[in-house]
Amino acid sequence: QVQLVESGGGVVQPGTSLRLSCAASGFIFNDYAMHWVRQAPGKGLEWVALISYDGRYKNFADSVRGRFTISRDKFKNMVYLQMSSLRSDDTGIYYCARNLVGAVDPVYFDYWGQGTLVTASS
């Protein structure tokens, strides 16, 4: 069965960096675009970043563009979110999610991980 397992969250000081990882299994990883979606404590959902199935296309929310990067390793079936210049409003649960279809659009998130908590606080 499809599984997405995030890791790498933690408590960090504002202005520092953190890398999140997502381990994918149970499907042909190289056929699907992948995403990161976050949720601030007690708040709604916010799409963060997308990477295409082959890693050639990436897109980001304006709130993280220039600070976050997304990458994938086709041999390890992993997706990464490198976060830098973290701010307090980056605090939240970060979910890794799979695209329903192999292309980059339309984007519907059909499988989600359990999430990893990032807290940027001094």
Add this chain to the structure above:
Amino acid sequence: DIQMTQSPSSVSASVGDRVTITCRASQVINSWLAWYQQKPGKAPKLLIYAASSLQSGVPSRFSGSGSGTDFTLTISSLQPEDFATYYCQQANSFPLTFGGGTKVEIK
């Protein structure tokens, strides 16, 4: 950016009730819309995509309708496991955006 507005923000209902949640987009998104269910402490779950297509494994009491800017999620007969928060999401253009959520509570 496309703004997604859900109403109501919360609704109290009883088991067996018919519940309707609406989502309005700030511009035309054709049928590029999804609905998700999220329970406390859990990841969201895809219920409906392309406005009215039921995701595999989702009970048929869930249905979606609409196109253009106005959309509806209907739960035909509310079950105990349906008490949760529901979000709409537009897939028309980047940045992808979600509605603010509708919490379905026990009456």
